Amino acid sequence: MHSFIKTSSLLTVLLLLPLSSLLASDSDNEEEIEILGDKVASIELYPDLSMEEARQVIVKTVLNRSWAIVEEDEEAGIVVVNLVHRRHDSTLYLVYTTDSLTIHSDSWRINRSGERMRRDHPSGWINNIEKDVKVFWQRRAADL
Numbered sequence: 234m235h236s237f238i239k240t241s242s243l244l245t246v247l248l249l250l251p252l253s254s255l256l257a258s259d260s261d262n263e264e265e266i267e268i269l270g271d272k273v274a275s276i277e278l279y280p281d282l283s284m285e286e287a288r289q290v291i292v293k294t295v296l297n298r299s300w301a302i303v304e305e306d307e308e309a310g311i312v313v314v315n316l317v318h319r320r321h322d323s324t325l326y327l328v329y330t331t332d333s334l335t336i337h338s339d340s341w342r343i344n345r346s347g348e349r350m351r352r353d354h355p356s357g358w359i360n361n362i363e364k365d366v367k368v369f370w371q372r373r374a375a376d377l
Contacts, residue, residue: 236321266311268326270339273354274363278370280357281331284310290373291327291334294365298358316358322347323355333351334366336349 255324282290284307291312295302300314303324323340342353 253302265309266306266313267338268311268327268328270324270326270337271352271354273338273356274336274359275333276363276367277333279332280369280374282370282373284329284331286373286377287329287331287334287370288312290366290369291329293361294323294362294369295327298361298367317343317347320344321353321355322349325359325360334363336362 238285247335250351278287288305288307289309292302294312294318295312298316300316302312303315305311312329313324314327315322315324317323320343321340322343323338326337326339328335328337338354338359340354341349341354344350
């Protein structure tokens with residue numbers, strides 16, 4: 234069931250959001266992730282982890298909650314995830330540093346055929362990610 238949700242989430246993202254809407258080009262012709270949606274959460278984390286350790290915490294958190302990773306930019310510290318569940322199509326942009334996480338949400342309430350009806354940020358899902366990140370962050374720091 235979870236693999237079906239992950240697969241359908243990724244397919245929905247690929248069908249509904251053209252890749253060009255997620256990317257913007259800079260002067261070096263490298264593709265960067267354009268952060269869409271509203272800032273819905275920001276947390277400071279202690280102690281500092283390396284960027285790679287922070288990325289691992291973020292990835293572990295979202296995968297444990299059945300989110301599909303759509304795109305990553307390790308250098309910029311961005312992970313884009315999507316989850317389509319019940320009547321929500323939610324894309325989150327998780328922007329991280331060695332000591333913080335900011336979450337932006339481009340999320341929609343959808344009808345049965347998958348058409349976007351209105352913006353609707355899944356506050357419960359976002360709260361769960363925040364809570365899990367804090368726990369996994371502390372565990373990772375304790376392992377060091």
